[in-house]
Amino acid sequence: MTETVHGTDVFQDNDGRGERPILEIKDLQVGFNTQEGLLKAVDGVNITLYRGQSLAIVGESGSGKSTTAHAIINLLPGTGHISGGQILLDGEDLTKASKKEMEAIRGRKIGFVPQDPMSNLNPVWSIGFQVEEAIKANGIATGRREVKKRAIEVLKQAGLQDADRRLKQFPHQFSGGMRQRVLIGMGLAADPQLLIADEPTSALDVTVQRVILDHLESLTRELGTTLLFITHDLGLAAERAEQLVVMYKGKVVESGPSVEILQNPQHPYTQRLVAAAPSLASRRIQATGSVQAAEAAISEDASAVAGEEIDLVATAEARAEMLETAASAPPAIIVEHLTKVFKIRGSGEFTAVDDVSFEIAKGTTTALVGESGSGKSTVAKMLLKLEEATSGKIVVGGKDLASTTGQELFKLRSRMQPVFQDPYGSLNPLRNIGNTIAEPLFTHKVGTKASRRERVYELLDQVSLPKSLVGRYPNELSGGQRQRIAIARALALKPEIVVLDEAVSALDVLVQAQILRLLADLQAELQLTYLFITHDLAVVRVIADNVCVMQKGRIVEAAATNEVFDDPKEQYTRDLLAAIPGASIELGA
């Protein structure tokens, strides 16, 4: 990134003194009425933001970051309400504004870009109608022709080619990235002074995320818009914003210039976040050249406070030590010329997986990396024989999967187990934890009732959960705990191979780091072979020995992890690597 300082000339003369902030939040309190009384979601938050600056609020789910943003535009969900403090927009207290005044402020003075581009455009109205609606609501233009002209301008500004044709199209004809462009365009349509973006790119592929954020940055700079955005990714926040606010359980734990915070995190929670963020860990390993060097470089400061179990560099180091013994093992999985063609009603055929070949040595981890639609999950399903291959060969433990049926397949299944992405969908909500973990044993008629119970306790212990959970149900557990249960279930039959299909993608960073450490420890302990499917290259750096990069059903690059990171051969791989946030940040190691 360049060293451009936006809006410098506006305040250079008065050197910041006496200048009024565009947004000043003072001791903000937001409460939700629940059956147990008032629940404080935001507790004493202070934020100061000057014209032309960019600020990011970082935190995990439940930290109050989105609630703070919604409080600013007074769109708190459900029973939420501001119970104290001030929100000053250019000196005007928004907490005292009436509904009518607030309506005039939304859109015109404060633009808002929502999180999920898929659900924030109404599927039954054309894009043009929705953009024009936003323009009319903000009174930017009047008269049909004027409004349409402005709508085209907005879409052009948002970076959409042939905007006049696009106006007539419907949201389903747009990709996720294009929809987010439309939403950004609508947010900026009335040229607001402040733009709030709530996780604007979390639902998008990494390469798209990069393009969208670049565009957002140049656009806000051009218009002189002040930007406040919310993200869970510390690396992303530090890269994209000058100012950083780290929130934890409704409170601000650390705030200030982003580079300073990242290089020198003071609060233990920030230190934890820095240690657990995959993008930063990946950069750190990259910067120091090897995992060992990276681990040595930070062992004294951050990781000591953060705790080893969530320090990703320590996890990578632990794995690297283990790997030396497993390097020359025979392959556990051989995939040759695997192809899957789906028949689509009306439009012929779609090749989801196209001539894919790879091998995974016993006791090692191979990551299958790709963006949505690359066919990586389909490979996993074929490997688990949940989906039949159209052609090609999969050999697991010396057995050809295609010719394995009946009792033999049943036996083979016990050697190969999956863990899926969605922690809320992967456990049957009506079966208790004990029964869920014991189901594999029961299905494969392993042991007696008493020995099965013993095994369940042992497995709970392996995934670091208390035995008292056996009688409980999934709805009482957090996402990370559910994922631990899913891992325990997968391990029940002592499989050799575990297929992890985006197994950590839905988790908060700290929990994700914990689970990654757990997976690494289990691999060392049980000699497991992992097929790790993910969209996140940064995580790969920490957990995988080999990487296969997939694009549109094909493997475009396959090599050892270090090789792929140090010397990517394909442009697509380079794009993916460049999209990992935090490239330009000097880390304080």
Next chain:
Amino acid sequence: MPSNANTRPDQQHFVAPLEETPLVAIDSVKAEGKPSNLWRDAWADVRKRPMFWISAAMILLVVIVALFPSWFTQVAPNNDCQLANSNGGPADGHPLGFTKQGCDIYSRIIHGTSTSLSVGLIVTFLVAFLGIVFGALAGFYGGFIDSLLSRLGDIFFSIPYILAAVVVMSVLSKYANVWVISLAIGIFAWPSTARVLRAEVLRVKNADFVMAATALGVSRFRILLRHVLPNSIAPVIVITTISLASAIVAEATLSFLGVGLPSNTMSWGNDISAAQMDLRTAPQTLIYPSIALSVTVLSFIMLGEVVRDALDPKARAQR
């Protein structure tokens, strides 16, 4: 890289004191209180609602009356009828008066309860059984089975079940009894249950836990029984309670139309039917059996409402 040059004096590095923002263990397990799942939560919710206890008490009373009519009246409903009492008002020992045939209204209502309730229960079991079997198979196995069962359901669905039952009952009038009338109603009432269950099964069968079970080698049928059905049955329970009420109404309707139970069988529907001629001269002959019918039906509908609210977490949150 964003620069620091833009930072104002009041935006310097701030760190909250650790005492004010203490760290909590990451992802700690909270295992207090009783274990809870959908059914346990629903029960805990239902228990707090007066409407549940009122409707449950009413239903219990109706069941007891149906099982032990002699606990509630000593008067024979049919044998002691004297035409002298025809359409008579309340008399000593006959609190609700007499029918056109001079029979005791109260006693006939008490003794008719079992008929209405039996029809309701038989129809409900039939509807639930057919609906669950057909809906689950159609939704879970899909393809040809789905097309076959769904079209079959559509055929039955396209005929209003009252109309169909009228036709069936007029053909089978010779054999009319509680079982035949229940069958006639039930055969045509199951498709809506099947549709609801099919939709739920379609939703649940794509869940990851179903895929995990498949990857374990659990058989398809066992997955249906163990994982899919328990997670899709809740809405069926709700419509079942309500369908019990409509079955009782259907029986009354058929009897009223003269194609239901034979006139010598005591049922609320028959009594209402017989009373229609004398509505103006002797309203009690119509009103009391009607009240019995309404109260019973209302109790079941109320129970259905309560159960629906309890099983739908969204509805619960809104209260």
